[in-house]
Amino acid sequence: MTSTTDVLSQNVVVFSKNYLPMNRVNIKRAIALLVTGRAEPLDASDRTSGWMVRSPSVALRVPECIRLTVAGHERIWKVPPANRREILRRDNHTCQYCGSTKKLTIDHVIPRAQGGSHTWDNVVVACSRCNAFKGNRTPEEARMPLRTKPKAPLHPVVSFAEQFWRNHPT
Structure with a gap:
């Protein structure tokens, strides 16, 4: 009972x-x-x-x-700005080049000097060592592949739906 x-x-x-x-x-x-x-x-x-x-x-x-x-009435949801806190959350506080969780910084995949922008698709978390080694180069030029492709966060309802269907197969 x-x-x-x-x-x-x-x-x-x-x-x-x-x-x-x-x-x-x-x-x-x-x-x-x-x-x-x-x-x-x-x-x-x-x-x-x-x-x-x-x-x-x-x-x-x-x-x-x-x-x-x-x-x-569906609440209007806007993609949050790409700030440090949100980028760290998205990348799980882990360097996207080596996997370290120490001395984290924000890295522009395509450097700003090469025309890269500060958007969700172009910023990742990197430890200070990897960020310094990569410098003003792209990951391909530095031979440093990304662990995950950067992307903007999903709408919360879409995110919940994806998680729901992953946990409840038909």
């Missing part, structure tokens, strides 16, 4: 009206969305999945996945 605290600590996956996985919410929020009619259960045919929540007057089965029935 599942205790009350176990049930209340569960998460429910929320899908958009277009069936795009958006995020996870706690079970209390899921109940509020279901009761107010702003969401519907996605796995209604499967009576064994989910959790049974009872109050003195109502028994409600809360499924593992719900779908919003209202199309909310």
